[in-house]
Amino acid sequence: VSDAHGPDRPLHTGRCIGGPLDGREVSVRYPIGFLAVDRVAGLAWLYRLDADGAFRLVEDGQGRTVRPLDEDGRRQVVDDPRYDVLAVDTAGGG
Amino acid sequence: MAYAPQALRWLAAGWEAAIGSAVLSGIVGDAAHVYGYHRAAAELPGSDYSRQMVGDRDGDGIDRWAADAIDISMSTTDMILVTRRLHASWRDPHDPRLDSWREVIGTLDGRTVIYMDCQTGKAGTADRSHLWHIHAGGLRRHAHDMAAMRAMLSIVVGQTYAQHAATSGIPATREDDVILLAEGPDGTLYCCDGVVSRPVEAAHRVDILHLARTGALRTAAPTGTPDPREWRSESGVWIRLGWSARVFGPPLSERVPVPVTLSDADRDAIAARLPVPPSAAAIASALVDHLRRPHTVPVPEPTPQ
Numbered sequence: 001v002s003d004a005h006g007p008d009r010p011l012h013t014g015r016c017i018g019g020p021l022d023g024r025e026v027s028v029r030y031p032i033g034f035l036a037v038d039r040v041a042g043l044a045w046l047y048r049l050d051a052d053g054a055f056r057l058v059e060d061g062q063g064r065t066v067r068p069l070d071e072d073g074r075r076q077v078v079d080d081p082r083y084d085v086l087a088v089d090t091a092g093g094g
Numbered sequence: 095m096a097y098a099p100q101a102l103r104w105l106a107a108g109w110e111a112a113i114g115s116a117v118l119s120g121i122v123g124d125a126a127h128v129y130g131y132h133r134a135a136a137e138l139p140g141s142d143y144s145r146q147m148v149g150d151r152d153g154d155g156i157d158r159w160a161a162d163a164i165d166i167s168m169s170t171t172d173m174i175l176v177t178r179r180l181h182a183s184w185r186d187p188h189d190p191r192l193d194s195w196r197e198v199i200g201t202l203d204g205r206t207v208i209y210m211d212c213q214t215g216k217a218g219t220a221d222r223s224h225l226w227h228i229h230a231g232g233l234r235r236h237a238h239d240m241a242a243m244r245a246m247l248s249i250v251v252g253q254t255y256a257q258h259a260a261t262s263g264i265p266a267t268r269e270d271d272v273i274l275l276a277e278g279p280d281g282t283l284y285c286c287d288g289v290v291s292r293p294v295e296a297a298h299r300v301d302i303l304h305l306a307r308t309g310a311l312r313t314a315a316p317t318g319t320p321d322p323r324e325w326r327s328e329s330g331v332w333i334r335l336g337w338s339a340r341v342f343g344p345p346l347s348e349r350v351p352v353p354v355t356l357s358d359a360d361r362d363a364i365a366a367r368l369p370v371p372p373s374a375a376a377i378a379s380a381l382v383d384h385l386r387r388p389h390t391v392p393v394p395e396p397t398p399q
Contacts, residue, residue, distance in 0.1 A: 011221060027222050030124070037117045037167075039110065085119040086226055089169035 012049060018057040019045040019065060020088045026055060034084040042069045096122045096134035096161040105243040106164060112251040113176060115169035119227050122161045131163035131231030147213055149233035156234035163231035170204045176228060177202050179249050184210045187309035189255040194242035200228040256317050274314040276337035286342040293345050306331040
């Protein structure tokens with residue numbers, strides 16, 4: 001979370017590999033990664049920043065990279081201030 | 095540790111319901127976040143910028159452990175749409191819906207970031223993460239204020255202030271302190287309060303417009319799309335065209351009392367032209383008859399000493 005006052009926090013920029021943001025460069029505020037959410041489709045993808053500086057999809061325990069947008073899970077991420085939550089932009093933005 | 099007030103969660107749910115791509119990104123800041131409204135006042139030094147304004151300070155009725163900011167992520171299209179709505183409200187001195195908020199950050203074009211200070215009116219910028227999320231930080235004493243949340247949501251969904259006011263019970267205009275700036279055919283500017291019109295001297299015109307622009311003087315504005323035959327904007331202030339004494343009230347200078355001496359004939363002539371309700375006329379007639387009758391005043395008997 002952010003605001004305009006005080007020292008700028010560094011952003012973590014990397015290219016996304018896989019999922020709906022494949023090939024897109026994204027800048028986020030937390031070094032762990034982010035959750036990409038398509039609320040209309042009810043789907044979510046968890047990206048984690050790897051050592052190469054790329055955001056890679058994280059698989060769940062069953063090898064799936066796309067997960068249903070479970071409200072409880074989403075709230076957990078929202079309440080965990082180590083992740084950003086981005087809206088998947090079907091129009092091509094981010 | 096800071097917590098997320100229910101009022102802000104309510105706002106997030108409403109925002110998500112109204113805007114297809116919107117998704118709550120966060121309310122409470124992380125430990126590395128060392129300043130601002132995403133942290134509780136109790137976690138921050140007294141020198142923090144988010145503890146300085148009236149409404150932000152200890153003693154202003156704040157919840158010292160509440161975070162009072164929200165981040166909502168959206169598609170680029172929706173970011174631009176909602177930021178433009180917020181920007182329009184922020185710029186409108188007659189729209190008080192952001193009065194309980196300190197700051198809003200977003201993007202008007204998908205490429206640059208705009209910071210809007212809702213208390214000082216100053217604009218600035220912030221980091222590029224605001225290309226994909228809108229940040230809104232409230233004055234701390236409004237962290238649980240549902241009126242503030244409803245006001246914000248009404249902007250987000252695209253309501254005008256008048257529409258919001260109509261559904262929230264708030265007077266759309268404060269009739270007692272809103273004036274109408276109107277311009278006569280000769281270019282004279284008038285401040286009209288519904289009763290009289292005060293002509294503005296040419297030398298003071300710029301001052302009046304400045305006061306109106308900054309909100310120090312609350313002036314009326316058109317609702318909906320203004321008709322260019324009726325309204326024009328000057329220096330960001332709306333001016334009603336086509337002033338006339340009959341419609342907007344006579345110029346104040348015509349109402350300055352001038353002492354005059356009336357003869358009885360003048361009084362009778364004026365009285366004869368005044369419409370007098372029958373009941374009032376009857377009372378006056380009876381009173382005159384009474385006064386014209388000879389009166390005797392009883393004299394008390396002297397009291398023996």
